[in-house]
Amino acid sequence: MRVASARRSVPPEGRDLAAGALVEFGLRCNSCGAPYPSVGAQEILTCTYCGTTQRMVDARQFLDHFTAQVTAYLRQTIPPGAEVGAGGTVDATARLAAFNTSVRPGLAVESDQYRFALFNLLAAPFAVLPFLAPRPPPAPVSAAAISMFVAKVQSVGPLAVDEASREMTLRATGLASAYQSLIVTADLLRGTKPERFHLAAENLTNASAAVGSLRRWAPVAGRLEALALQARAADQVAGGRPEEARPLLGSAGSKLAEAGGLLSATPEIGFMSTPVEQELALVRALGSMAAIVSDSAPVSPHPLVYLQRLGATLDGLAQALPGDWGAGYRAPFRWEEILARASEARRAQAGLGAVRSVAYGGGILVPFWEVELPYNFETGVLWTKKGREVSERLLIAATFPTDPANLAGPGVYRPLTDVFALGRGATGSGRFYDRMTGKEQKISESGSLAALLQSATPTSIAGRPAAPPLTSRHEALKLVRAYLNEVRAAHPKLAAQLRTSSPRVLDLVYVPCTVPGSPPVPGLGALSPLSVGDPQALLGLAS
Numbered sequence: 001m002r003v004a005s006a007r008r009s010v011p012p013e014g015r016d017l018a019a020g021a022l023v024e025f026g027l028r029c030n031s032c033g034a035p036y037p038s039v040g041a042q043e044i045l046t047c048t049y050c051g052t053t054q055r056m057v058d059a060r061q062f063l064d065h066f067t068a069q070v071t072a073y074l075r076q077t078i079p080p081g082a083e084v085g086a087g088g089t090v091d092a093t094a095r096l097a098a099f100n101t102s103v104r105p106g107l108a109v110e111s112d113q114y115r116f117a118l119f120n121l122l123a124a125p126f127a128v129l130p131f132l133a134p135r136p137p138p139a140p141v142s143a144a145a146i147s148m149f150v151a152k153v154q155s156v157g158p159l160a161v162d163e164a165s166r167e168m169t170l171r172a173t174g175l176a177s178a179y180q181s182l183i184v185t186a187d188l189l190r191g192t193k194p195e196r197f198h199l200a201a202e203n204l205t206n207a208s209a210a211v212g213s214l215r216r217w218a219p220v221a222g223r224l225e226a227l228a229l230q231a232r233a234a235d236q237v238a239g240g241r242p243e244e245a246r247p248l249l250g251s252a253g254s255k256l257a258e259a260g261g262l263l264s265a266t267p268e269i270g271f272m273s274t275p276v277e278q279e280l281a282l283v284r285a286l287g288s289m290a291a292i293v294s295d296s297a298p299v300s301p302h303p304l305v306y307l308q309r310l311g312a313t314l315d316g317l318a319q320a321l322p323g324d325w326g327a328g329y330r331a332p333f334r335w336e337e338i339l340a341r342a343s344e345a346r347r348a349q350a351g352l353g354a355v356r357s358v359a360y361g362g363g364i365l366v367p368f369w370e371v372e373l374p375y376n377f378e379t380g381v382l383w384t385k386k387g388r389e390v391s392e393r394l395l396i397a398a399t400f401p402t403d404p405a406n407l408a409g410p411g412v413y414r415p416l417t418d419v420f421a422l423g424r425g426a427t428g429s430g431r432f433y434d435r436m437t438g439k440e441q442k443i444s445e446s447g448s449l450a451a452l453l454q455s456a457t458p459t460s461i462a463g464r465p466a467a468p469p470l471t472s473r474h475e476a477l478k479l480v481r482a483y484l485n486e487v488r489a490a491h492p493k494l495a496a497q498l499r500t501s502s503p504r505v506l507d508l509v510y511v512p513c514t515v516p517g518s519p520p521v522p523g524l525g526a527l528s529p530l531s532v533g534d535p536q537a538l539l540g541l542a543s
């Protein structure tokens, strides 16, 4: 925020405070409190910090209110005779005494509130991404109110005549100004103004400058400067200019990494190294967005439409899914992973790379997680009893959470190859005999899956419609565990045989699917999952 335009008038010698306002200010924005750099005769003013438009008459009214508030503060706080004008006759000792008794206590309380609020805000990642809304929570105080606090502190500046009180006022104005700028940034990011990334960058630059001169806050200034660069990069990506985003992202990444290192070694603000790690993930996520825009222009849907739909899908999952599932979609590391995979698939669709995919079959290519599922089971009775080890494979549709029915209860069977269902189905006299004599080789059945996986190789999928994965390994593992619990709960006999299991998610494989269709994965026959997610969501991203 800009405070330099606050002009302090010099009162005539001996003039009492009560005689009138001792401070004058220029016109300022009634929404965020930032001053207008220069104002001509225009009727409508647009703030260059928050983008709010207001009438001149409203800006004048706000200025009157602002000045009255600061003047009232001065009257209440400063004892008669200890006037704040630099030309006053009161000596330094008296000024300092006035500062210590009348100004310091209230200033310390309010300044601490802003310092904690700033800590609180910066304890979470504050990076700017287009298409995905980070949704910072609304601040408990308005930016305009903070600008008033800053003006009050500056108005009592002439009383701060020793080192300690000067440092206190500088610290108070620096931290409050930074907080003000970050509140404006957060408000912009909650909105939809097309110029919001550009304005966010301006505010982040101001926030960086406001804390830059404060002792021990230099690493925070570095962090905010890096975030300003990222906001500029976001502006370029959202505008379809990925080449211009790249150098900005490079600088943002190295500045953030440097700030993270310094932060972790600084007491009081060391906790910020954790959100900085997440911000680095968001820089990389934005890098993947830039790659999607630059590398997949000929792929349908258009890259910017694709990113918009992908962002809306992930935002939708964050809001609609219950508990842990939804929380995962608010994590920067999840966005980073999904966007990196999406970029890989779009490149392969544009003929620039390859993804592991099954060659045969038509329809939409849907990504599946290949999971290794080793288990032990006990077979035989009495003296034939023995344990066997089996290494089974599972496929899980990496798009499964788009249908919430796939997440809970017996629904967890639907998006995967239910290998134990087929195993249970293969009962007959032969199977019974095998079990009695301990010749049973496995209690699961994966049918045509092995052949399908064998045919999957890194392939160009140029010109083919493909959906991106909407999960990471983390969700895949979570679903396998839920599946095994369901299997155990529903089939006590199988549970008694099935000893241990520690599934491992291997990699993605793209499989041709019929969307919508039943079964959706014709290549797997009876083993086909029942659901690969919401067909509308998949079709929107694939074509």
Ligand SMILES: [Zn+2]
Pocket (backbone or CB within 6 Å): 029, 030, 031, 032, 033, 034, 047, 048, 049, 050, 051, 052
């Ligand atoms: Zn404004």
